[in-house]
Amino acid sequence: AFYHHSIGGTGTMDVTGSMDYFQPQIVAMHLGTNDINNSAPAGPYEINGEFTQTIGGATASLINYLLSWRNGEKATFLEQIIVSLIIPAKYRDSLVYEANKEIAKVVTAFHSGKITGQEEPVVLCDHFTPFYEYPGFLEQYYRPLLEDKLHPNTAGHNLMAETYYKTFADILSGHQDWFSNISWEAGMTGADMHKKYQGVSVVDLNQDQLLDFY
8 A cells, every 4th residue: 555645835744643544664755855945954964963953854853753663662563764865956956966965874874773773774765866867857957857946747756656666666576776876875976966877886796795886
């Protein structure tokens, strides 16, 4: 079953009722576009172990709260959290880029166990790159995928659905793509977003149970 819940404006909400009622095994979130529109700071997500009032800090705070439906504090039914890199925003892509870098740091910190002391099933879903690499997206000034300066049109929603599908498929199958792009997690996306095909990927090419970098 799939349940979609969308909140406009500031995005302020309490997920407790929905989590308790629907008891999802997987939660996917795409949050921060309204914060970008309001020029909210991207990070740092934490200072001295405390989450901040930034896009990264809000993301970390929500993930940490959602994990209480996994660690037994509230329940144990939650199995995975998918955190999205947000889509481009016309006139504000430099802010989106900084926000996505911070969101990737948050996901890496949870996944590695830095925040909770144990590895958490928190994974990244990159919506930003597929938009940027979509034919004509930049040349036609975002019109192929955006309804306005912030929201996707039908083609944009379809592309997001395809991107989510790949992430869900990896989780449900237990297998990732042969080459896994970890450019955002590694902080190696490069400041120039207009240059495609730069970054870093990993694969266990010789099957020695160790990842090789490319």
